[in-house]
Amino acid sequence: MNKVLLGLLLGAVLGVFDGLTALWTPDPAIRAGITGIVIGSTFKGLVAGLLCGLFARKVRSVPMGVLLGLFLGFLFALLVVLNVHNYYFRIILPGSIVGLIVGYATQRYGDSPANVPVTTR
Amino acid sequence: MKFLSDKAVDHLRQSANLPDLSGTRYQLLDRVARGGMGVVYAALDEILGRRVALKILDVSVPEGELARRLNREARVLARLEHPGIVPVHDVGTLSDGRVFYTMKFVEGQRLDKHIETVTSLPERLRLFSRICDAVAFAHAQGVLHRDLKPANVMVGAFGEVLVMDWGLAKILREGSSEAADDDPQATVVQSSQSSDLPPEATEATQITGHGTVLGTPGYMSPEQAAGDIANVNERSDIFSLGALLRFLCFPAASTKSNSSWRQEKALDAICAKATENDPAKRYAKVSDLSADVSRFLDGLPVSACKETIFDKVLRFYRRYTVPILLIAAYLVMRVLLLAFPHR
Numbered sequence: 001m002n003k004v005l006l007g008l009l010l011g012a013v014l015g016v017f018d019g020l021t022a023l024w025t026p027d028p029a030i031r032a033g034i035t036g037i038v039i040g041s042t043f044k045g046l047v048a049g050l051l052c053g054l055f056a057r058k059v060r061s062v063p064m065g066v067l068l069g070l071f072l073g074f075l076f077a078l079l080v081v082l083n084v085h086n087y088y089f090r091i092i093l094p095g096s097i098v099g100l101i102v103g104y105a106t107q108r109y110g111d112s113p114a115n116v117p118v119t120t121r
Numbered sequence: 122m123k124f125l126s127d128k129a130v131d132h133l134r135q136s137a138n139l140p141d142l143s144g145t146r147y148q149l150l151d152r153v154a155r156g157g158m159g160v161v162y163a164a165l166d167e168i169l170g171r172r173v174a175l176k177i178l179d180v181s182v183p184e185g186e187l188a189r190r191l192n193r194e195a196r197v198l199a200r201l202e203h204p205g206i207v208p209v210h211d212v213g214t215l216s217d218g219r220v221f222y223t224m225k226f227v228e229g230q231r232l233d234k235h236i237e238t239v240t241s242l243p244e245r246l247r248l249f250s251r252i253c254d255a256v257a258f259a260h261a262q263g264v265l266h267r268d269l270k271p272a273n274v275m276v277g278a279f280g281e282v283l284v285m286d287w288g289l290a291k292i293l294r295e296g297s298s299e300a301a302d303d304d305p306q307a308t309v310v311q312s313s314q315s316s317d318l319p320p321e322a323t324e325a326t327q328i329t330g331h332g333t334v335l336g337t338p339g340y341m342s343p344e345q346a347a348g349d350i351a352n353v354n355e356r357s358d359i360f361s362l363g364a365l366l367r368f369l370c371f372p373a374a375s376t377k378s379n380s381s382w383r384q385e386k387a388l389d390a391i392c393a394k395a396t397e398n399d400p401a402k403r404y405a406k407v408s409d410l411s412a413d414v415s416r417f418l419d420g421l422p423v424s425a426c427k428e429t430i431f432d433k434v435l436r437f438y439r440r441y442t443v444p445i446l447l448i449a450a451y452l453v454m455r456v457l458l459l460a461f462p463h464r
Binding site: 014104 | 443444447448450451454455458459
């Protein structure tokens with residue numbers, strides 16, 4: 001499995017899971033909009049996975065990949081929060097960690113094309 | 122009447138023992154070590170201006186079989202062109218009739234000394250894999266080493282691994298010009314007889330006369346130790362490699378920071394399979410042994426042992442420790458956020 005596909009799959013799976021956790025929130029309004037939340041969360045994971053996968057194909061550096069994943073996860077979660085104007089902590093923290101996991105996994109696993117320069121930073 | 126001091130006498134004795142390199146292109150620099158075949162010196166190639174290792178018969182050892190073997194060792198080495206095998210530059214005869222050959226001067230440490238600084242198990246296994254590469258190449262060329270042990274492996278200053286001392290090498294391929302040189306009737310025994318070689322030589326291996334050959338207890342295969350020359354083949358070297366792997370991975374209890382390696386069941390199984398008393402139960406090829414070590418390094422199941430469910434789970438966890446911990450951290454955080462929604 002190549003790194004882009006791995007990033008997409010992992011981003012989608014974690015995104016779906018991240019969205020589904022909204023089912024356990026006490027707010028009924030959130031539970032009612034679960035479909036939109038899951039779709040949005042999955043899309044967020046897909047984009048983060050795609051970008052992390054593409055980055056991992058170009059640069060082989062676990063710290064850089066982790067930082068990029070963390071940043072993308074944080075950024076997308078922040079965009080969501082800016083629309084919702086609520087649940088800052090509960091959206092940004094898990095979103096960032098999902099990005100971090102995707103960033104790490106795409107660096108560490110998955111097939112990459114030959115002759116990729118290795119960065120030790 | 123003046124008497125020479127003991128120091129002066131020792132100096133004269135040593136000088137008398139030094140080989141006469143007149144008539145060759147080499148200038149003697151220093152004595153490096155003694156091997157089973159003779160003494161190794163550092164010498165300067167005056168034509169090319171480079172340092173070489175010059176191996177020469179010990180003064181007190183008579184010519185004949187030993188000279189023939191040294192000459193043969195040079196020819197064996199010359200046909201083994203591999204990054205993991207020390208290359209031979211030249212072979213010749215001194216004015217006193219002794220055979221010598223020169224090879225690349227490897228600046229580094231013997232493996233047994235080098236690993237004292239290597240505390241990482243994967244790094245040790247990677248070193249072992251490189252030794253396997255060199256031995257596998259030799260086997261592919263029809264050459265057995267027959268004396269693989271830590272003292273016969275050098276690790277260079279840049280991490281290069283070189284298999285040394287091919288003095289006991291056996292050539293398997295029929296039709297080779299070397300085949301006739303090999304002694305099919307030789308038996309393999311640990312030599313404890315006195316010789317003119319110093320203690321550091323006897324602790325390693327020694328050449329003896331017709332019908333006896335050297336070996337190092339613990340590294341020599343049972344068939345080799347029993348003198349069953351007909352059954353000495355690639356699997357005999359595999360036994361030695363297994364013993365070498367055990368030395369690298371399960372050092373003496375006194376060695377610090379290695380106690381956790383003893384729990385490596387798969388690694389232990391690889392060593393056990395390689396050092397089976399019955400050659401038929403060992404790995405068939407060095408590449409098979411090396412592949413098992415690589416699989417262990419990659420966190421994959423090895424062919425040497427069957428896994429229980431617990432072993433599989435443990436291996437999976439070891440292989441994916443970081444992602445598992447990351448996902449666990451994510452789940453814990455999620456649970457905490459759900460458990461304390463208002464904080």
